[in-house]
Amino acid sequence: xxxxxxxxxxxxxxxxxxxxxxxxxxxxxxxxxxxxxxxxxxxxxxxxxxxxxxxxxxxxxxxxxxxxxxxxxxxxxxxxxxxxxxxxxxxxxxxxxxxxxxxxxxxxxxxxxx
Numbered sequence: 180x181x182x183x184x185x186x187x188x189x190x191x192x193x194x195x196x197x198x199x200x201x202x203x204x205x206x207x208x209x210x211x212x213x214x215x216x217x218x219x220x221x222x223x224x225x226x227x228x229x230x231x232x233x234x235x236x237x238x239x240x241x242x243x244x245x246x247x248x249x250x251x252x253x254x255x256x257x258x259x260x261x262x263x264x265x266x267x268x269x270x271x272x273x274x275x276x277x278x279x280x281x282x283x284x285x286x287x288x289x290x291x292x293x
Contacts, residue, residue: 181205181282185274188287191264195291199259201274201284211277213250213257217270217289224273228259241267264291 187199203210214229228238228248236248247260257274271286 181207181278183274183276183282183284185272185284185287188272188289190290190292193265193291193293195264196260196262197264197289199261199272199274199287199289201257201259201276203255203257203274203276203278203282207255207276207278207282209278210252210255213277214275215248215257215259216273216275217268218273218286219267219270222270227272230257261289264289266291266293 182204185199185201187197189197191197212229212231215227216224217227218224226239227242228246230236230248230250245263250257269289269291271288273286274284276282
């Protein structure tokens with residue numbers, strides 16, 4: 180059984196920072212890409228950032244220059260450092276991992292107050 184568990188969400192003022200973590204555990208091998216998605220109320224889930232097992236990264240235009248994705252392959256963990264947060268970043272943030280199939284976490288709430 181595979182578990183994907185996000186942590187690090189919370190309430191922060193605009194301009195502040197948060198660091199999200201996602202740990203993938205269980206019977207899983209050779210994780211390819213890992214990514215963060217988010218879904219705001221009334222909106223569709225959108226891709227925020229992705230990192231391949233080789234370390235290549237890609238970001239949504241809305242977060243470029245503010246967010247940084249990284250991963251620790253030895254720990255099957257992916258991080259999302261979020262700086263200069265804006266109220267529009269408020270959403271539930273989900274972790275996704277590819278290893279033969281998709282694995283998703285339950286999400287962690289990020290709320291940015293103005």
